[in-house]
Amino acid sequence: MNSWFKKAILVSSIACMAAFSHQVFAQENHAPAIDKVEKVLGLEVSSVADAPVDGLLQVITNRGLFYISQDGKYFMQARIFNLDEDMRNETEEALGEIRNEGLKKFENDAIVFKAKDEKYVVNVFTDITCGYCRRLHSQIAEYNDLGITVRYLAFPRGGMQSQSFEDMVSVWCAKDPLEAMTTAKSGDAVKPAKCENPVAEQYEFGQLVGVTGTPNIILPDGSLIGGYQPAPMLLQSLKQI
Secondary structure, eight states: OOHHHHHHHHHHHHHHHHHHHHHHHHHHHTHHHHHHHHHHHOOOEEEEEEOSSTTEEEEEETTEEEEEETTSOOEEOOOOEEGGGTTEEHHHHHHHHHHHHHHGGGTTTSEEEOOTTOOEEEEEEEOTTOHHHHHHHHTHHHHHHTTEEEEEEEOOTTOTTSHHHHHHHHHHHSSSHHHHHHHHHTTOOOOOOOOSOSHHHHHHHHHHTTOOSSOEEEOTTSOEEESOOOHHHHHHHHHTO
16 A cells, blocks of 8 residues: 555545544534423434534434524524525425435335436425325326326324324335325225335425425425425426426
């Protein structure tokens, strides 16, 4: 092993150690604020970082993204806009990164209605009982014809103790999940089924990334459209990315 290569490995190792040390320091340095979020509000903090506004921390919890003052006194749910960058939504930018990273976990766990001539892929948080979810699904062929692949993620609006949750588990566990999804969204009963499934994890992930209802559509850049969009309108949104 030549000296240059040894030096490169050493530099890389030091950089990794420094990054890890910085992360640990950040967690320890902000421990009082994190502790208050978890103990007072009952939230689970998964990560903490400096917010775009001086004096604020950005915390990612099991219930979404929030901001807290560094002393832990003030807690807020807000959107931060950057006036110097054409009103860029800094909060949405952060959430977009979290959404796209989190979607990787469900790469093989969505119910996918794939376009033959695929141009775009969207992830749609859905509930089988919601009217606009049913309207979207009734036009699934139109989305596919426009080159839009639709990947369904579960978001039972009634929560994990609801009948909708149990029915969505049955859809994901059906021998033919695509057929079961269409049956359920037609208002017909789904044959009960049980298996290892991602419904609860997808529901929790939706809450984490700002989903509050259905349908909610995640575009390829990580941005979120709250609500139903007809196929031509969704196509225009995708073309503008």
